[in-house]
Amino acid sequence: MSLDVITLRESFDLVVSRAPDMTRRFYAILFERYPQVRPLFGRSTEKQEQMLTRALVAVLDRLEDGAWLGDTLRALGAKHVDYGVTEEMYPWVGDALLATLAEVAGEAWTPQVEKAWTDAYAAIAGLMLDGARRATERSTRSEAVAAAPPPG
Template sequence: MDKHLLERSLTAVDLPDDGLTVRFYEILFERYPAVQPMFRRDTKLQAEMLRTAIVSVIDNLDDGEWLTSNLGSLGRRHSEMGVTPPMYDAVGECMIAAMAEIGGDDWTPEMSAAWTEALTAVSSLMLAGYPDGVPR
């Protein structure tokens, strides 16, 4: 994984006031309205937590033990909320869409590819944390 490209591209689209993750949730709910009831919290708070998680993952990208432990734990919590594998795909799609929208002409196919790889890896580690295996 190209950590430098991930950091550089995140810096380019990381808007003030969690604007990237706020826009992500707007896109997610537009494209996948069925998931919105799963979000009982204020979306602004959810956006803050998501931004913190993204930055933490990038900061610890070279620490496999940290990633496995923390993302596995996060996956267990998501399993309790009923998150299914297709929802992870939707999240990746909508996050990259938000990044590309904010990045505009400066967003490149290489950035999309790097984030697709990273978000797929994150999803895999989270799904590995599901207590009874991945739901179908």
């Protein structure tokens, strides 16, 4: 994955230093633009607020580690199937995330920064969706095996 690691880290540090509660703003934007995802978030707001920032910090720390990213993000994508997250929702979260970053970064949200985040989100979502598809195929196969008559 060839991402603009320096730009991603610098802009994220800036955003977190300006708005330590940026996740709160992220959910406000997400639920305002896509109210249909709200019922998926059953747990406490605190849990919700850890969702994106924690994961993003972990990912930004490991951007050079392709094997870790692949394993972790595929597994995370598979878990999201259980949360009821579907493929069409990924661009919604990307939209809310970029809107939040742009709003907090203000004048520092240059075309270069926007591109770095667009590419990074696409890469992250791509790996998560790959994990989600594999998990769905696995469960469809095991259901087929369970439904098949016993051998012999």
